[in-house]
Amino acid sequence: MPTPRDFSANHQRLIDAASALFFRDGINATGIAAVAEFAGVSKMTLYAHFASKDELIVAFLDKRNERWDAAVQQTLASNESPAAQLLGLFDLHQQWLREGGWRGCPYVNSAAEFPDRTHPVRLAVDRHKRGVKRHLLDLAEAAGLSNPQTLVRRIFMLLEGAFLTGALENDDSVFLIAKDLAAELITAAQSA
Known part of the structure; x- marks a missing residue:
């Protein structure tokens, strides 16, 4: 079971990954799967943090x-x-x-x-x-x-x-x- 600390760390990792990829590749060209992979989490974890x-x-x-x-x-x-x-x-x-x-x-x-x-x-x-x-x-x-x-x-x-x-x-x-x-x-x- 993830702890609040894990949740917070994953949340920040996802934002950091999105930032890096959005800057490098553009927002529309960057898919959710790429952000999750770059952050080292599953798509399910990403959607637990962000609905869209x-x-x-x-x-x-x-x-x-x-x-x-x-x-x-x-x-x-x-x-x-x-x-x-x-x-x-x-x-x-x-x-x-x-x-x-x-x-x-x-x-x-x-x-x-x-x-x-x-x-x-x-x-x-x-x-x-x-x-x-x-x-x-x-x-x-x-x-x-x-x-x-x-x-x-x-x-x-x-x-x-x-x-x-x-x-x-x-x-x-x-x-x-x-x-x-x-x-x-x-x-x-x-x-x-």
Whole structure:
């Protein structure tokens, strides 16, 4: 009889396996059997944890979002001013692109594979992206920057564009350009 510890370990192993395979092969190209085999469990065990592949995908995205939020908090703690914290998020995005093996953003990749905006996977993507924007807005407001909503939209576009371009070109130096542009936007918003 499996213990709660075994259940928890299998659950995490399944999410880790899904993460590795979804990144490597794509979500739609990765079957449930492949995830179970990669995790070293049976399909029956997988279905004891996740009622469907969609549920597994959402769990993978939500777990990654938890890790992302923790990394954001660590980045914010290591920078002094809200403006410096905003710029620090460019460094964090750059680091995650490298650590992700240049495979791009799993949320953007998931959105591309699930175009229906009402699908549970798309809702998980939207939760994450709204969270990124919320962090940016909180920092812009804390810094007392003028027109924070517009500034956040611009900075968000720079972050997303740098992540996608970096993945497409296998070149993270685009973050330096995006960060410089964001610094100019922040300076302009400080003096306005």
